[in-house]
Amino acid sequence: MSVLSDQLVTFSILAYLVAMVVHAVEYALGNARVRVGPPARELVGAGVGAAGGAGSGPEPTVRAATTAQRTAARARAAGLGAVAVTVVAALLHLGALIARGVAADRMPWGNMYEFVLTVSFIGVASWFVVLWKRPTLRRLGLFLTLVMVLLVATAELLLYTPIVPLVPALNSYWFIIHVATIVFSSGIFLLGVVPACAYLMRAGYEQGRRSFPYLLAKRMPAAAALERLTFVLHAFSFPIFTFAVIAGAIWAEAAWGRAWGWDPKETWAFISWVVYAGYLHARATPSVKRNVATWLAVLGFLTVMMNLFGVNIFFEGLHSYGGLD
Amino acid sequence: MTVTDDRPAPPAETPRRRPNRVLALLRNSWRQLTSMRTALVLLFLLAIAAIPGSVLPQRGVNPEDVRDYFVAYPDLAPVLDRLGAFDAFSSVWFSAIYLLLFTSLVGCITPRLRDHVRALRSKPPAAPKRLDRLPQHTVFAVPAGGAPAIAAVLRRHRWRVEVRGDEVSAEKGYLKETGNLLFHASMVVVLIGVALGSWYGWSGNRVLVAGADNAFCNTQQQYAETSFGPQVDGADLPRFCLQLDDFEARFLESNGQPEFFNAKVTVDENGGTPRSAEFSVNSPLRLDGANVYLLGHGYAPVVRYTDRFGRSQTSPNPFLSTGDIGLTGEGLAAFPDANVDPATGERDPELQLAFTGLYLPTAPQEAPFVRSEFPTERNPLLNLVAYRGNLGLDAGIPGSVYELDQRQVDAGRVKEVGTKLLRLGEVWTLDDGTTLEFLGTEPYIVLSVRHDPGSTLLLVSSGTLLLGLMGSLFGRRRRVFFRARPADPADESSTPGSSLVEAGGLPRVDHPGFAEEFTRLVAAVSGAGRRVDPDGQAGARVGAE
């Protein structure tokens, strides 16, 4: 089981990589301005409905239109293909988590390796929900798959830990409550940083900047839509994260005799919480520019990453169960 | 600073200038703006100020690391210490930031609370003149029952409704502001809870060895380390006594990682009848006025020393864990009352005895015997050094019970008189014929006994904080208006003679689902009445977003 899990992780990295490449193809082909077919909720079933549209007209225009349409149809097919590959990758990813959980006979959140795998899975799973609700944001998949490749590969290459049971301090129902909510909210924050970065690039692009990072956003969805998605994801995740921190404090009271002790993990959770609260404030304040607010969201995610990697690696605290020696 | 928001405007110094509403509005909005900005800046500062506390060792978390830091950076450490860097979370700068933030918070929520209470008690405002200017707008035939019927439907949908003649105004989503205020107010209560805990709370740590002889009662002197809030003194401690009856631990065969702990104790509270209780990691022993937490465990070797006069003393000595997975213990067995002449009662301080060294529950087969291989006692072994001389325990200097006073050794007042590996049941005969016998071990546990009077308040306020947060994030204030209007004779789809109702909707915050809600609401309200939509659309004109 444990071996199976490891293999599935490797395959899922490869599948994310393929999805990323296919998304890049869509990106290269695609021209956001040409809209073909009804903007229906199409997840799979590539390319159907691309035929509708343009009426008759003078010959050359029709030909130009059909060429543009054909390219657009190809781009769309690539995009849907990319989504399909991402689904496969996510299924492999899920399979790896389940196999790991079965092999360890517990939830697969016992050390940093498992933690990163689960967080990234939550990220990709929530991506499908977003895609289902707002199919027009599909091109974000390029960045999302990039993030997935980076995270899962980091987990596999740098954080890999063999399976061991939990230490008694972790053996509590609070383990499930606290860690599940932390994992879940971190996964959504992870997903949230994708539109946040895309927004920052796209907003620059829409203001006429054509230099390096901004140009990448040429074919991204509109800045306003990205910004809105960023907010929705963070507003959804923040209360869950708040709950997770409170649950952690309740657990810490039972396990260590104090609810809050400024252990490095706790300190960085506090920092993340304050930064995200700052983001929500900034966004609710009309005088603060949206891109300043969005930078706060990105900063918030960096603090989450710091807690996930940095604190396990650099500091020693009560939360030292990262599994790295 | 936001606090100024609360202050009434200063009396007009220049009576000539009549109150300019635009100016007042500008000033108010400017204040609002600065206060939110202030809050943002302070939040940001708070996040930054928390970083040193996670990078540098903290006295409150790990005092030994702070000591090590002083040794490693003898020049830098005192400077940092002066800046409060080793007590970062109680330092002046950290406190200043959060106190400012909370002042700003209180200054911010007080006027808003007042406004909100007013809003809750006032009626939804009258409909604007031109409903067709609102983001949502539609027209339909008057339903049977007219305005009161519309109002009834709205009430059923939990809108707050006001009927003025043939005009209906309704508002919903007060929860947003209620939640927001509840959230921010809860934060203040959380801070109060923390303050209560630090003023009125106390805690103490100690080791408790199994057995009736080693029981302790809750007094300040019984703890190796204590931390008392400024409002607490020893007399405030609740009365109870605790005796460890049994301690059970299970470990993984493969790598010795602990898997299960359980401590069985006898508790005697307020002089009542003793009762037995169990507790463990993650499930502390909750007593009246104190909680007892299990922080660690180990073995206390029991040894018998027989002196020159044939008198023996037996003592269990907790050997503290060195932190390895095999539970190697390090400790001291001291006999300051050894070799007292029974005939004269004369004690010779030069003949005090101490044994220090390691206890290995599972000693390896071969030397070096310094690290236990497994946490249970499979091959117990004491690796000891004997010292004789003045241990320095009479000098009035409080010595550790776990370590030999190194100053006495350095000064030559205590001399090493031998080393020995001692297995269970073995007797070690020293150079002067006295003996040490290794009788067995008792388990011990490390306890933290704590009382935090703010904890209930913290729990409740963090619950309301979360509720408020959700209300604040997911609540949406919105208004709808309905007004009868004479039928437009030009409109052919309307039944001649009947009148129409014009409806308008206004989301007061960003609310993408409002159009849909408005459509549904209008459908419900128009009920039997036939819909007449000039645009022929699904109900509403989607407002510019």
Ligand code: HEM
């Ligand atoms: C301890 C410091 C503070 C924290 C952690 C905090 C946290 C938050 C959070 C998480 C929200 C998000 C809820 C939402 O978006 O509706 C919020 C909203 C809000 N906060 Fe604070 N806050 C703090 C201090 C303040 C202060 C000092 C003010 C006044 C200047 C303030 C005014 C507001 C307002 C007006 C909103 C509502 C924004 C909206 O309309 O959505 N907060 N706060």
